[in-house]
Each structure stands twice: as structure tokens, then as C-alpha cells.
Amino acid sequence: MAVINVEHLKKEFSYYRKETGLSGSLHNLFHREILTKEAVRDITFSVEKGEIIALLGPNGAGKTTTLKMLSGILYPTSGRALVDGFIPWERRNEFKRRFSIVMGQKNQLWWDLPASDSFYLNKCIFEIDDQQYIRTVEELSELLAVRELMSVQVRRLSLGERMKMEILAALIHRPEILFLDEPTIGLDIVSQQKIRSFLKYYNEQEKTTIILTSHYMRDIEELCERGVIISQGQVVYDGMLSGINHLMGDKKVITLKFSEDISPKQLAPFGRIRECRCREGVLELPREGLRKTMADILSGLPVEDFTVTEVPLEESIALIFRKEAVS
């Protein structure tokens, strides 16, 4: 059963243009040309209970605006959305108890006090009983490895530590729906990995429905099976991430190692060359007829070793972004 239903959601913002320099500022002092920007043009999708979906798109595509409308922070210009049976922008308290939003670039903790104070505040706001609160904080702080940092002022924490605290604070009331807007932005590889494994584990345990936006493909690949790709405020792809490759021409990437130097001319007849350097070469081949082409390569060239992989997800997605931008 779909727990999130979004239909033809649209959000317009008004803004004004300013030309570079002082003359532009002086001109704007007397006359401001008000323009309208469609941050979200027409978005329709749904999410099943317990599913983790990725909301993907280039910067300015409308991902964050969509999440802000789904969490009731913004009113849409038009369109409909139901999150767990509630219209988000009506901001009912019962609705607010069912979800959480974490924004990688926004701080939701009390800056001047330790994170534990913010957790306790959330406990009071969401009326969590003492036993459950203690259990939740102990369990989550253990999983995120932040137990030692609970009594340190938030402003003294590193970005990674703060992000883990943000996630912990968002989960105090065990929400059924979680919106994560770039939760790993700016974090080092170890912290990213820690947060990813945590989210995966948490989703499996609690069956929380999650919408995730991220520019790191590792986040997407490890956590989501399904993706909704937005470009210029519209949905351009909604389906399994494994299906994107198929959509983009169903290709495979073959990495070859040779026992002697190879020239591009020798590789060219087999497929599109991605890379050719001395004893190494990377080819892009259609999935269809792969077996025969590989047999030809192995018999025709001095191959020492080879690997066959899918086209990286980010390349397929970038291709969709580019296609949409051109069209």
C-alpha cells in the first residue's frame, strides 16, 4: 500500500534579477523586475510502506523543494500530496509525530547546548516515555558510535559527528517516514559508510519508509532499489535503478589487461574505447553479442586478465540529466 502519494505537485517562487555591479543595485533600488521560477513543475510519484527510494536530480532540479512540501514546511502552488493519509502543509500535530526530516545542510539541534539536551527536548515534544527514550538513545548512539559525544556542545562537534547526532535526534520518536536530504554531504568516506550502514540496518529493523536525496552514488546504490529522477522540476524516470542501464542502451564495461602494449587501433574494431593506455584498455560493449565479442577479443589480443561490469550508475543518471537538459 502506498504511504506517500504525490500528484502533479508544483511550486513557484518569485524572485528578481540584479545585474552585476553597483549600477545594477541602483537600478533595482527604483525598479525591480519580479520573475517567477518553477522550482517544481509537475511531480507525480508514490512510495510503498517500508520502501527506500532515491530522489535524484542535478542541483536545482527541485528535490529539496519537493521534500519541504512533503514535510509541510512549504505550501505548494498547486497539486496534491498525501503522506500517511495527511496533507502535509496542513501541519497537523498527528502528522508531525509520524515523520522526520534530516537536512544535511541545516542544523536542527540547539547549537549552544550538548546534543543530549536536544534529544531530551524531542522526547518531551513527542511525549516519549522514559524507558523507550533511554532504550532508543542507548541503541542508536551505540550504532552510530557517538555515545562519548553526547555531552559535548553541538557547535564543538565535527560535521560528521553533528550529522550522526542530527539523525539520532530525528529518530527519537521512531518515525514511520523519514526524509533525508543529502545526509552525507561533506562527510569523509568512513562517516558516509557508517551512516549508510546505519540507515540500511534501521530500515530493515523498523520498516521505516525513506526518501533519500544524495549526490553520492554509493549512498544510492547501497540503500535504494528504486529511484525517481527529477530534472527541471519534472519526473523523467521512475523505476528500478537496475533498469536505468537498460534504458540507456544496455551496455557493459570491459576492463582488459594485456601482456604487451596495445594501440587504440587494435581495440577499435571490438567496441567504443573508453580508455587505452599501454597494457590496459577499457571498452564499452553492447550486452547483446557480448559472448562472441569477448571470444574474438580473447583470441585476437594478448589478454592477461579482464573484468566485466555494469555501466556505473552515475554515468547513466548523468546521461539522463544531459538528455533532459538538451530536450
Add this chain to the structure above:
Amino acid sequence: MNPYRCIFQMGIEKSLEYRVNVLLTMAGSVFPVVLQTFMWTYLYGHADAAASTGYSYSQIMIYTLLATLVSQLVSTGFAWQINDDIRQGGLNKYLVRPVHYGGCQFCSFLGEKIPQFLLLLVAAVAVIVFSMAVFGLTLSAARVFLFVISLLFALALNFFLFYSIALISFWLTDVNQFFGTVGIVLVVISGGILPLDIFGEKAVFLTRLLPFGYTTQFPVNIINGRYSMCMVGTGLLCQIFWIVSFAFLGELLWKKGLRHYIAVGG
């Protein structure tokens, strides 16, 4: 625990974290007092100031000391925070939780006031004892009680007044400079520096009509005995009227403003 009580406690904790800031803010108010002492001493020594102001030297000194204390006590500093929340998107964290933003700000404001309030209480006792000994101030228990009540009302009124002003940030994005100006103007027109009745009958009328005087001049005039008990009663009712009015205005601005809110940034 009730979330608002929790926010109140966190307000206390926050101001204790920055205890030097609390002390410096209070120390900053000593300078204008010294300046005014010199000014009044000079004026009363060289001209018949008492005839033109209607205050004797000791009365004006009592007023200056008490008004400085009261305006410190009711002063607010959250307008900048609200402007920042609206401009930078910090409001989001309140919108997604089942709490009222204005209620949170009010409890946090009260909490942050507590340590300052306790320190000022000591200062107030010192000032009152000093005024009784040096300037011949006389006090009754009823006046002290009514002074404390009016002070609490003044605190609430100043909160809602500044809350409403701060919510202008929904329409005018960067108004920090404006808050500074409004803050100074309000201290003056609330009688925080000079008693406004020295400017004549019209000033007295306007002070009673407008809400500003009820934040500072009114409580001071209760304790220094310038207001009769009847005027105190009317004044307390006026304070309640203005608190309710500004609370409504704040709620209206909040609801209208949220339609303008664009929650900028990632």
C-alpha cells in the same frame, strides 16, 4: 515533561553557558546611568530644573536608576534570532515538530531571562535600599507587590511587541539594522531613559494611550509612588489589553507570514 517547560530550562542552560555575556550586558547599562547622573546633577545645580520637569533631584535620580533596571529586565534579544530563522531557513525545525514557534520563543526568552533576573533582583534591592537611604524613597508592601506584577506583565508585553516586530522578517528579508533602531526608539518612548511626563501634558496623554510606556515607565512609577492606586489599577488593565492585542497580532503575522516563507537553502 512539558516541551515548553523543557525549552524554558534549556533557555536557562543556554544563558548559563554564556555567563560572561550576561554580566557584560548588565555592566553595559552602568555607563548610561553614570552619564545621566552627571547630566541631572549639572542641570539641577545650574537651573531651576525641578520647576520645569516636575521632578525633584532625588525623584529624577530614583527614576533613572529604577528605569535602567526595569528596561534591562524587560529587554529582549530574540528579534535577530527570529530574523535569522526566517532568512536562513532555521524555522524548518519548528515547523516539522508538534510545537508552536511563538510558544517556544517565549519559553526560551523567559528561561534566558532567569539568571539575569536573579542578578538584577540583587541590584534592584541594592538600588531601592540606596534610594531609601539617600533620596528618601518610601515603600509599602502593596506597592512592591504591584510593582512585581506590573514587571511580569511588562516582560510579557515587551515579548509580544518585539515578537510582532521580528515577524516583519517574513516580508522584509534583512531588517537587522531596523531592529537596532527600533530597539533604541522603544527604550526612549517607553521611558527607559527619561520620564516622559517631563515633556508636558500631551506626552503624558500619549504615554498612557500607547503601549510602550507600559513596558518601563509604568512599573517604575508604581514603585516610586508617582501613580495613585487607582492609576495603577487602570494601568494593569491597559497592560493586559496590550498583551492580548500584541499576542493576537503576533499570531496573525505568523499565519500570514508562513505563506511567504520560502525555507531557503539545501
